[in-house]
Amino acid sequence: MYSVIVGVGNPILGDDAVGLEVAKRLHGKINADVKFAEAGGLELAEMIAEYEFAIIIDAVKGRKGVVEIDVEEYEESVANHDIAFPSAYRILSRYIRMPKVRVVGIGIDGMEVKEGLSEEIKKLVPVAVEKVKEIMEEENELVAV
Amino acid sequence: MKVSIDPITRLEGHGKIEIFLDDKGNVEKAYMQIPELRGFEMFCRGRKAEDMPIITARICGVCPEAHHMAAAKALDDAFNVEPPETAKLLRELLYNAYIFYDHCLHLYYLGGIDVLLGDVPKEERNVIGLIKKFGMEIGKEVVKHRRYAMEIVKMLGGREIHPVAAIPGGVSKGIGEDERKEIEEKAKSCIEFAKTSLAIFKEVFESKRWNELLGLDSLQTYYMGLVDKNNHVNYYDGDIRIVTPSGKEFAKIKTGDILNHIEEHVEEWTYVKFPYLKKVGWKGFVDGEKSGIYRVGPLARLNAADGMNTKEAMKEFEEFKKEGVVHETFAFYHARLIEMLNAAERMYDLVRHNAITGTDIRAMPNEPDEGIGVVEAARGVLIHHYKLNSHGIVEEANLIVATTNNNAAINMSVANAAKKVIKKGKVDDIILNKVESAFRCYDPCLACASHALGDTPLVVNIYRGNKLYKRLKKNV
Numbered sequence: 083m084y085s086v087i088v089g090v091g092n093p094i095l096g097d098d099a100v101g102l103e104v105a106k107r108l109h110g111k112i113n114a115d116v117k118f119a120e121a122g123g124l125e126l127a128e129m130i131a132e133y134e135f136a137i138i139i140d141a142v143k144g145r146k147g148v149v150e151i152d153v154e155e156y157e158e159s160v161a162n163h164d165i166a167f168p169s170a171y172r173i174l175s176r177y178i179r180m181p182k183v184r185v186v187g188i189g190i191d192g193m194e195v196k197e198g199l200s201e202e203i204k205k206l207v208p209v210a211v212e213k214v215k216e217i218m219e220e221e222n223e224l225v226a227v
Numbered sequence: 228m229k230v231s232i233d234p235i236t237r238l239e240g241h242g243k244i245e246i247f248l249d250d251k252g253n254v255e256k257a258y259m260q261i262p263e264l265r266g267f268e269m270f271c272r273g274r275k276a277e278d279m280p281i282i283t284a285r286i287c288g289v290c291p292e293a294h295h296m297a298a299a300k301a302l303d304d305a306f307n308v309e310p311p312e313t314a315k316l317l318r319e320l321l322y323n324a325y326i327f328y329d330h331c332l333h334l335y336y337l338g339g340i341d342v343l344l345g346d347v348p349k350e351e352r353n354v355i356g357l358i359k360k361f362g363m364e365i366g367k368e369v370v371k372h373r374r375y376a377m378e379i380v381k382m383l384g385g386r387e388i389h390p391v392a393a394i395p396g397g398v399s400k401g402i403g404e405d406e407r408k409e410i411e412e413k414a415k416s417c418i419e420f421a422k423t424s425l426a427i428f429k430e431v432f433e434s435k436r437w438n439e440l441l442g443l444d445s446l447q448t449y450y451m452g453l454v455d456k457n458n459h460v461n462y463y464d465g466d467i468r469i470v471t472p473s474g475k476e477f478a479k480i481k482t483g484d485i486l487n488h489i490e491e492h493v494e495e496w497t498y499v500k501f502p503y504l505k506k507v508g509w510k511g512f513v514d515g516e517k518s519g520i521y522r523v524g525p526l527a528r529l530n531a532a533d534g535m536n537t538k539e540a541m542k543e544f545e546e547f548k549k550e551g552v553v554h555e556t557f558a559f560y561h562a563r564l565i566e567m568l569n570a571a572e573r574m575y576d577l578v579r580h581n582a583i584t585g586t587d588i589r590a591m592p593n594e595p596d597e598g599i600g601v602v603e604a605a606r607g608v609l610i611h612h613y614k615l616n617s618h619g620i621v622e623e624a625n626l627i628v629a630t631t632n633n634n635a636a637i638n639m640s641v642a643n644a645a646k647k648v649i650k651k652g653k654v655d656d657i658i659l660n661k662v663e664s665a666f667r668c669y670d671p672c673l674a675c676a677s678h679a680l681g682d683t684p685l686v687v688n689i690y691r692g693n694k695l696y697k698r699l700k701k702n703v
Contacts, residue, residue: 121388124332125377129387169353172355173366176363
């Protein structure tokens with residue numbers, strides 16, 4: 083399966099960068115392209131176009147730990163989005179092949195202008211890495227069926 | 228009575244408009260406020276100068292190329308180094324691809340919906356409504372050509388969305404003949420798509436509804452834009468030209484002198500400053516020759532210039548300005564379309580230049596000092612100003628972004644539109660959308676416009692009727 087893993091976040095907004103960090107850890111260790119998105123909405127949707135399967139990893143507010151989020155409820159943490167991802171995905175689906183998407187969210191308390199993750203969020207990085215691997219295995223099994 | 232529109236939809240970042248009605252239910256005043264705070268200028272202090280084109284590109288997920296390029300140019304200036312010809316051509320080529328896809332975004336996904344669809348219900352006020360009205364084919368073309376331009380940015384910039392190629396004194400990456408040919412093909416296709424876009428919008432421009440939109444707001448301001456030696460629009464480089472509301476040249480200055488010509492007015496109700504022309508002065512939120520308020524962006528660029536640097540766009544420019552300076556705020560859309568054509572044509576011209584595949588792409592920097600870099604972001608003049616120490620470390624960074632340059636005008640446009648459409652307290656979703664649409668003409672990027680660090684000052688005003696009932700303060 084032609085898959086892509088996309089870490090979403092802004093590397094200078096503290097814990098917001100956790101999605102990028104998880105993607106970095108997966109780079110070269112998973113059977114998928116790995117991309118880094120410092121943007122959301124339409125540009126994120128354009129990045130995954132024409133793949134068969136995509137996993138988006140992003141920081142989310144109002145959640146705790148590592149959780150899978152319904153795509154329709156996914157709101158990118160990067161502040162500068164133009165069109166929310168679910169809308170952008172629906173628009174592009176009308177014209178080009180869009181992948182099946184699953185979203186891994188990592189709960190953060192907030193964003194501030196700084197580099198590096200907090201100690202609490204650093205601990206969630208390996209958990210998110212395992213979650214992504216788990217999802218990949220599930221999807222491959224489904225494909226095999 | 229107070230009416231709030233929050234958050235402003237279909238714009239980058241979040242904003243808030245507050246409208247105050249008088250006893251009769253008519254608009255007394257209206258403001259745009261930006262609650263989002265970011266702290267990039269302070270964050271930049273102590274950084275290595277060469278990191279600035281990468282760091283500042285993260286200010287905004289929408290216009291990273293503009294910050295990337297303004298930073299690189301500020302560093303050229305700070306290190307007193309002139310990039311070789313090929314490097315300049317590659318930077319400008321990347322930059323025109325960015326202008327093209329950014330305008331495409333605004334015209335077809337964001338503000339352009341106001342023009343193309345008009346007063347349709349909220350659920351249809353999006354690109355889906357656009358497809359319903361204009362058919363699937365145009366949607367496919369939009370997606371295809373935005374991707375073309377983004378692929379060009381990736382080829383030249385070394386990365387998707389956030390380019391990394393511009394460095395002090397040039398670029399880190401050249402292109403070979405295969406890439407050149409691919410870009411040429413894509414640029415050619417973009418030209419045709421830009422012409423189609425103009426034709427689609429021109430149908431609206433001939434309608435009665437367009438005249439109503441033009442009538443929502445008109446401001447007789449000064450206009451500012453980058454121009455080349457022929458006074459033609461250039462997004463990447465040139466001198467800054469400022470014209471009066473009647474179109475007379477007020478000043479033509481080297482980009483390094485820009486900060487001597489503008490000052491920033493501060494209002495207590497917003498974190499975003501209000502730049503104005505120092506020589507004319509701040510006279511409040513009023514237009515005319517005696518008020519130092521100026522505008523930037525597509526309409527301002529065309530008003531500040533004598534022409535475009537490509538053939539087909541020049542023809543459109545002449546038609547657009549046949550009666551002189553254009554003041555109607557909705558004319559930003561027409562100007563944006565002309566620029567989209569210009570950017571596509573310019574890509575085509577640049578990629579066919581003999582030196583574009585050259586290998587001399589970087590000149591070595593000299594001793595660090597102070598530098599100013601100016602480019603035209605899609606939404607207007609963007610200024611980066613850095614002071615470096617002798618080790619090439621940033622001691623001070625100041626960024627004046629396009630939306631800040633337009634801040635005073637945006638507030639006036641919102642107030643004018645609100646006064647036109649809200650009468651006797653009657654407010655509904657379609658009326659509020661019209662007020663918002665005046666704001667969207669500028670394609671503002673609010674995330675870029677507000678950058679402060681430290682304890683966030685917060686003032687909450689609570690109104691009862693028309694009077695301030697209570698004020699809450701934090702960190703003030």
